[in-house]
Amino acid sequence: MISAGVAGLALTAVICGCSVPAAPTTAPWPYRIAAIVAVSEAPSWLAANPATDTIYVAGGIGNVPKSGIIGVISGRTNTVQAKIPLGRALGGVAVDSATNTVYVTGGLNKVSVISGQTSAVEATILVGRTPGGVAVNQLTGTIYVANNDSGTVAVISGRTNTVTKTIPVRRSPFGLAVDPRANTIWVTSEASNTVSEISGRTGAVTATIGVGNHPTAVAVNPVTDTVYVANLDSDSVSVISGRTNKVTATITVGHLPAGLAVNPVTDRIYVANAASSTVSVISGQTGKVTATIGVGPQPHGIAADPVTNTIYIASAVDNTVAVLIPCQEPGRGPARRRACAARQSAGIHRGDPAGVTGQDVVLLD
Numbered sequence: 001m002i003s004a005g006v007a008g009l010a011l012t013a014v015i016c017g018c019s020v021p022a023a024p025t026t027a028p029w030p031y032r033i034a035a036i037v038a039v040s041e042a043p044s045w046l047a048a049n050p051a052t053d054t055i056y057v058a059g060g061i062g063n064v065p066k067s068g069i070i071g072v073i074s075g076r077t078n079t080v081q082a083k084i085p086l087g088r089a090l091g092g093v094a095v096d097s098a099t100n101t102v103y104v105t106g107g108l109n110k111v112s113v114i115s116g117q118t119s120a121v122e123a124t125i126l127v128g129r130t131p132g133g134v135a136v137n138q139l140t141g142t143i144y145v146a147n148n149d150s151g152t153v154a155v156i157s158g159r160t161n162t163v164t165k166t167i168p169v170r171r172s173p174f175g176l177a178v179d180p181r182a183n184t185i186w187v188t189s190e191a192s193n194t195v196s197e198i199s200g201r202t203g204a205v206t207a208t209i210g211v212g213n214h215p216t217a218v219a220v221n222p223v224t225d226t227v228y229v230a231n232l233d234s235d236s237v238s239v240i241s242g243r244t245n246k247v248t249a250t251i252t253v254g255h256l257p258a259g260l261a262v263n264p265v266t267d268r269i270y271v272a273n274a275a276s277s278t279v280s281v282i283s284g285q286t287g288k289v290t291a292t293i294g295v296g297p298q299p300h301g302i303a304a305d306p307v308t309n310t311i312y313i314a315s316a317v318d319n320t321v322a323v324l325i326p327c328q329e330p331g332r333g334p335a336r337r338r339a340c341a342a343r344q345s346a347g348i349h350r351g352d353p354a355g356v357t358g359q360d361v362v363l364l365d
Helices: 004-016 335-345
Strands: 033-037 044-051 054-061 067-076 079-085 092-095 101-106 109-117 122-125 132-135 142-147 152-157 160-166 171-177 183-190 194-200 204-212 213-219 224-232 236-241 246-252 258-265 266-271 279-282 287-295 297-307 312-313 320-326 362-363
Touching: 033 079, 033 287, 044 312, 044 320, 054 092, 054 101, 092 142, 092 362, 101 132, 109 132, 122 160, 132 183, 142 171, 152 171, 160 204, 160 236, 171 204, 171 224, 183 213, 194 213, 204 246, 204 266, 213 258, 224 258, 258 312, 266 297, 279 297
Parallel strands: 044 092, 044 297, 092 132, 132 171, 171 213, 258 297
Antiparallel strands: 033 320, 044 054, 054 067, 067 079, 092 101, 101 109, 109 122, 132 142, 142 152, 152 160, 171 183, 183 194, 194 204, 213 224, 224 236, 236 246, 258 266, 266 279, 279 287, 287 362, 297 312, 312 320
16 A cells, blocks of 8 residues: 555655655654745745745735735745735735746736746736635646635636636635645635535536634645645634545644645645744644644745745744744654754754744644
8 A cells, every 4th residue: 555655755746747755754743943034025925836946925914015026935045036026915826836837816806927937927817806815736737716805716727827717606715725636626715614625627616614713724635635724713723534525623723823734745734823923733644733833923824845845934024934844853752852952053954043942843742
């Protein structure tokens, strides 16, 4: 039988067209902040391109920026490599790593299509009112956009950069995620406390599932066919089986969980808790929180790079992106945690920021 980790490696390699290293076998892991990258424009949305080791940062929650600048961060150096001005308030951001194309939603009811190679805007696509969440199925070359005030999901062809279909969903759709293997799309409804499944083949809503209060973010592990929904006002994450379309567990996390990311290679789920200023780490295998990590104030956006096993967390208050990595030190429990803290304090890893201590790293085992 092929393990979930091996399957995750294979699927990630197929989707991004890149080489993926073997997943670590020890768990749970301590974590440490490897770098804090200063950006601008109240960063609230993140997307990682594992094929190019590049992270894209956009604003949009709370202190909405007016100039609309996309920050481009190098995952190799943890520095801002470029700033792409779009001249409008920004919403969600997603990357098609197969084509190296970036999609950004935001003001004026538009989606900007940006070349990852040149950072040039290649197209601007008109969608519904107040577009927010955006996701890409890299196997079909299709982009999906949640139009919050229209109550619809726009379907865009990545080949023609045109809207091919508009799908009515429940009121106030916000978060979006795609399962490329099942060719399904998952969209949260903030107003109805539900998440809907859409067939990528037919464009029909095939299921609507009740979750917690004010569901915002949604993420999918295509290897385990599991969907995770952050319930902002319930301080919880709903776990849904993609096979049965039923909630199988509800996991308590920090206060006001606003962002979600999944690493399908390691089967870890990362939750940005805005009011707690922490990230909760959930084991997909056990459904339990294995670590809680202190990060910058009011984290919203969060992204996982499955190739480097690096997590990026955007803090909209202090205009930074924290770079989180597993600390692979020997041993378990307190001994390993102390070793991780000592290594972080010594600053021997690239880009370790001054003033960040091992107290930011909490391991529950």
